[in-house]
Amino acid sequence: MISPVTSQTISRGEVKEIINSDGDTLILMNLEDAKIILSDLLEYEIVDSLLAVYKEKDTLNTNTISLQKDVIVKLTLKSENQQSIINNFEQVLNNKDIEIGLKDEVIEKQNKEIKKQKRLKIVGFIGSIMLPILTLIVLI
Amino acid sequence: MAIALVLSLLFRSPIPIDTYEDEIKVLKTKNEQLLLSNDSINKINNKLQKEINTILYAIDSTKVILKETETKLAELEKKRNEIPSLINNMDSDDITSNISDYLKRRSKGDN
Numbered sequence: 462m463i464s465p466v467t468s469q470t471i472s473r474g475e476v477k478e479i480i481n482s483d484g485d486t487l488i489l490m491n492l493e494d495a496k497i498i499l500s501d502l503l504e505y506e507i508v509d510s511l512l513a514v515y516k517e518k519d520t521l522n523t524n525t526i527s528l529q530k531d532v533i534v535k536l537t538l539k540s541e542n543q544q545s546i547i548n549n550f551e552q553v554l555n556n557k558d559i560e561i562g563l564k565d566e567v568i569e570k571q572n573k574e575i576k577k578q579k580r581l582k583i584v585g586f587i588g589s590i591m592l593p594i595l596t597l598i599v600l601i
Numbered sequence: 602m603a604i605a606l607v608l609s610l611l612f613r614s615p616i617p618i619d620t621y622e623d624e625i626k627v628l629k630t631k632n633e634q635l636l637l638s639n640d641s642i643n644k645i646n647n648k649l650q651k652e653i654n655t656i657l658y659a660i661d662s663t664k665v666i667l668k669e670t671e672t673k674l675a676e677l678e679k680k681r682n683e684i685p686s687l688i689n690n691m692d693s694d695d696i697t698s699n700i701s702d703y704l705k706r707r708s709k710g711d712n
Binding site: 492495496498499500502503504506507508510511514515517518521522524525528529531532535536538539542543545546549550552553556557559560563564566567570571574585588592 | 604606608616618619620621624625628629631632635636638639642643645646649650652653656657659660663664666667670671673674677678680681684685688689691693696697699700703706
């Protein structure tokens with residue numbers, strides 16, 4: 462028996478048709494040509510699947526980018542809010558400094574007043590002791 | 602006169618000192634308002650962080666699906682590259698049966 466590979470009489474690139482005794486139309490071609498056609502068919506089939514998966518990948522990547530954009534927007538907003546918190550704390554600190562300054566001023570004034578009062582009290586006490594003695598001396 | 606002077610020195614009332622109570626009160630009120638504002642901003646930030654966490658989780662899930670897609674692509678590319686050697690090793694029976702299988706698949710796809 463002759464193998465199909467060696468039984469090729471039709472040359473490559475040539476396609477013939479015959480109608481057999483049953484009336485069927487048969488297409489004849491070289492086995493290598495049939496291999497090329499099958500190879501193309503299978504490749505196109507896989508390329509179709511690849512295209513679908515690449516589209517899916519593209520959609521997923523688009524979604525990821527969109528989600529990442531959302532994260533960036535929200536992080537920016539959060540950062541701005543944190544800056545507002547910092548500004549508020551700085552304002553609080555500034556107010557506290559003013560408050561401390563005012564209190565320092567009050568303490569300083571009160572210290573001066575206390576010292577002044579002490580001096581006057583001493584003068585008063587000395588006067589209250591010296592006055593009777595001087596009066597006695599004058600009388601004697 | 603002298604006694605009156607001494608008594609006035611001893612029982613002299615101190616000069617009133619401005620304690621800036623009103624100013625300090627205003628500053629304290631301002632600080633309370635600022636701290637309240639900070640609390641509100643912190644609440645907003647916590648809400649934002651929760652939303653960010655949800656989105657990050659969604660991104661991670663998408664990355665897992667993307668990885669699966671990459672695997673699928675690699676498999677398909679491998680199959681595609683194997684076609685020439687696979688076809689070369691086929692005999693005429695394999696070729697006809699493969700073409701027949703393809704036509705069957707295609708007709709299923711058409712339906």
